[in-house]
Amino acid sequence: MKNTQAPLYGAIEGGGTKFICAVGSGPNNIRAEARFETTTPKETMDHVIDFFKQQEENLGELSAIGFACFGPLDPNPASSTYGYILPTPKSGWTNANVVGMLRNEFDIPIAFDTDVNGAALGEWRWGKAQGLQTFIYLTVGTGIGGGAYVEGNLLHGLIHPEMGHILLRHDMEKDPFEGVCPFHGDCFEGLASGVAIEKRWGMRGTLLTSDHMAWDLEADYIAQALVNYALTLSPQRIIIGGGVGNLSHLLPKVQKRTRDLINGYIQSPAILENIETYIVNPGLGNRSGMLGAIALAEQSLQRAS
Amino acid sequence: MKNTQAPLYGAIEGGGTKFICAVGSGPNNIRAEARFETTTPKETMDHVIDFFKQQEENLGELSAIGFACFGPLDPNPASSTYGYILPTPKSGWTNANVVGMLRNEFDIPIAFDTDVNGAALGEWRWGKAQGLQTFIYLTVGTGIGGGAYVEGNLLHGLIHPEMGHILLRHDMEKDPFEGVCPFHGDCFEGLASGVAIEKRWGMRGTLLTSDHMAWDLEADYIAQALVNYALTLSPQRIIIGGGVGNLSHLLPKVQKRTRDLINGYIQSPAILENIETYIVNPGLGNRSGMLGAIALAEQSLQRAS
Numbered sequence: 001m002k003n004t005q006a007p008l009y010g011a012i013e014g015g016g017t018k019f020i021c022a023v024g025s026g027p028n029n030i031r032a033e034a035r036f037e038t039t040t041p042k043e044t045m046d047h048v049i050d051f052f053k054q055q056e057e058n059l060g061e062l063s064a065i066g067f068a069c070f071g072p073l074d075p076n077p078a079s080s081t082y083g084y085i086l087p088t089p090k091s092g093w094t095n096a097n098v099v100g101m102l103r104n105e106f107d108i109p110i111a112f113d114t115d116v117n118g119a120a121l122g123e124w125r126w127g128k129a130q131g132l133q134t135f136i137y138l139t140v141g142t143g144i145g146g147g148a149y150v151e152g153n154l155l156h157g158l159i160h161p162e163m164g165h166i167l168l169r170h171d172m173e174k175d176p177f178e179g180v181c182p183f184h185g186d187c188f189e190g191l192a193s194g195v196a197i198e199k200r201w202g203m204r205g206t207l208l209t210s211d212h213m214a215w216d217l218e219a220d221y222i223a224q225a226l227v228n229y230a231l232t233l234s235p236q237r238i239i240i241g242g243g244v245g246n247l248s249h250l251l252p253k254v255q256k257r258t259r260d261l262i263n264g265y266i267q268s269p270a271i272l273e274n275i276e277t278y279i280v281n282p283g284l285g286n287r288s289g290m291l292g293a294i295a296l297a298e299q300s301l302q303r304a305s
Numbered sequence: 306m307k308n309t310q311a312p313l314y315g316a317i318e319g320g321g322t323k324f325i326c327a328v329g330s331g332p333n334n335i336r337a338e339a340r341f342e343t344t345t346p347k348e349t350m351d352h353v354i355d356f357f358k359q360q361e362e363n364l365g366e367l368s369a370i371g372f373a374c375f376g377p378l379d380p381n382p383a384s385s386t387y388g389y390i391l392p393t394p395k396s397g398w399t400n401a402n403v404v405g406m407l408r409n410e411f412d413i414p415i416a417f418d419t420d421v422n423g424a425a426l427g428e429w430r431w432g433k434a435q436g437l438q439t440f441i442y443l444t445v446g447t448g449i450g451g452g453a454y455v456e457g458n459l460l461h462g463l464i465h466p467e468m469g470h471i472l473l474r475h476d477m478e479k480d481p482f483e484g485v486c487p488f489h490g491d492c493f494e495g496l497a498s499g500v501a502i503e504k505r506w507g508m509r510g511t512l513l514t515s516d517h518m519a520w521d522l523e524a525d526y527i528a529q530a531l532v533n534y535a536l537t538l539s540p541q542r543i544i545i546g547g548g549v550g551n552l553s554h555l556l557p558k559v560q561k562r563t564r565d566l567i568n569g570y571i572q573s574p575a576i577l578e579n580i581e582t583y584i585v586n587p588g589l590g591n592r593s594g595m596l597g598a599i600a601l602a603e604q605s606l607q608r609a610s
Contacts, residue, residue: 072572087572134462146537151458157439157539158573165570166533169474183570228471232451232537234462265470265488267377267392268463 007063010052011293014069020290021048023055027126031059041096049105064109066296068118068289075113075156083112111300115289116147117154122292123239127283135235141242144189164189168224192221194244210249219253227261241282255279312368315357316598319374325595326353328360332431336364346401354410369414371601373423373594380418380461388417416605420594421452422459427597428544432588441540446547449494469494473529497526499549515554524558532566546587560584
């Protein structure tokens with residue numbers, strides 16, 4: 001059955017534990033959705049391909065596919081390893097040519113980017129970054145990662161940002177925890193990810209009460225990172241998602257601490273007077289990534305035509 | 306006399322102590338140059354205007370003016386304070402409408418950006434960033450500041466980057482120095498600027514021998530900053546200029562320390578194998594800023610036509 005309506009897009013939010021797939025055109029038009037456990041690249045991508053093929057029979061042909069994936073990955077179309085997962089501790093995925101697997105089955109534009117760049121584009125298209133030229137999407141969950149949209153373009157640069165791993169101040173007397181990052185020990189992710197919280201306090205962050213001392217510490221680490229991002233990338237807004245980042249009692253602490261640390265140096269009302277609209281949770285909740293994949297697909301179709 | 310040759314540009318590198326002005330079209334064609342002490346905005350800009358008027362009589366009409374200036378400043382043409390110096394400790398310059406003063410005298414395109422964004426564009430046009438899409442220009446001198454070119458555009462964002470003020474790790478046992486930044490104490494500029502070096506060691510950095518312990522400390526602070534910039538902005542190259550940044554014995558220490566701190570996390574040959582071409586001194590020496598102002602003028606003429 002040919003689709004004669006508006007374009008239908010295939011969306012993939014590829015995570016380390018699950019892949020979320022959808023077919024639709026935006027937040028108000030998701031026609032089908034499925035989740036698959038992340039196993040081997042071949043098995044996982046076969047599930048994705050089968051799902052899209054089935055939906056094409058049900059709903060009509062896809063016009064483009066957007067794939068927002070865990071990294072590190074190669075998002076540079078001019079590179080010989082474009083569409084590959086780069087060396088990763090995740091068993092079996094190093095050098096997996098995941099875009100190639102899609103290309104073998106679908107002769108339509110395919111966009112490929114990091115999960116966090118995808119989420120950023122989703123927020124730009126339908127969420128809290130509408131109309132902005134430069135902003136950051138940060139996820140603080142099991143791991144920490146950030147995507148950025150800069151002067152109207154998703155940021156890739158050398159490969160893509162890895163802003164979860166920046167170095168922060170760590171007062172060993174106040175927080176005698178060595179950190180969990182296998183590369184850097186006590187970098188931002190090493191100190192403040194969900195894994196770090198669970199290891200430091202012996203239970204998952206969601207089980208810690210909102211008045212637990214864990215949260216002042218967490219807010220300080222996140223705020224330190226936001227200060228450095230704000231000074232370096234000059235974002236018009238910072239969106240924080242993820243299982244930890246979305247905790248409602250955490251956001252006000254992060255906002256206040258960030259403003260205190262900047263200490264008036266960035267003389268913008270956005271920070272001086274309106275920090276609660278400068279640092280925000282996602283407008284699309286936990287659907288930024290999947291909807292971002294649709295936005296990536298939409299953008300790739302526009303650029304192809 | 307009308308100029309019938311290639312366009313002639315007016316260039317202004319506006320610094321806190323001196324303004325350098327030039328007329329020309331690039332590194333091999335500087336037709337006139339002058340320096341003025343930075344006094345009041347009116348007096349300083351009057352010198353600049355008189356110089357350009359005189360050169361127009363000698364050499365022909367200017368096609369555009371590029372102004373790379375100390376900040377903070379408002380580089381957003383859509384803003385009501387476009388072309389102003391923003392609140393600054395520099396006496397008399399807060400809210401000076403420096404672009405307005407030029408506009409009253411010259412009816413040609415005028416580009417206005419930070420000194421470091423100007424230097425970045427100069428390096429992109431004629432120096433070490435030719436052909437790159439995303440890179441950083443950092444100056445480490447009396448103060449510390451950075452400009453960035455991201456996915457083909459100079460980065461402004463909320464206002465413009467202030468990357469000299471990011472927060473770094475500071476081991477008070479190893480370096481019991483409180484820092485000199487009036488806003489943040491021991492931020493990057495507070496710990497590692499020329500002013501900080503002079504205050505910590507009791508003499509100017511240029512007088513300290515290359516085997517002085519100051520330089521391992523300095524390299525560590527610069528490297529920490531570069532690590533955070535590299536992870537956040539994903540530059541294809543980082544150019545370090547300025548009176549401290551250009552010291553030849555410092556660069557190898559910074560390169561090595563940066564690579565050690567990243568510790569293999571960014572899996573790019575640029576960092577893993579070629580750090581000496583990833584972190585470099587400017588190709589234009591100390592002329593990046595003035596030539597960058599010419600590049601800004603050239604860009605503004607292209608955009609206007």
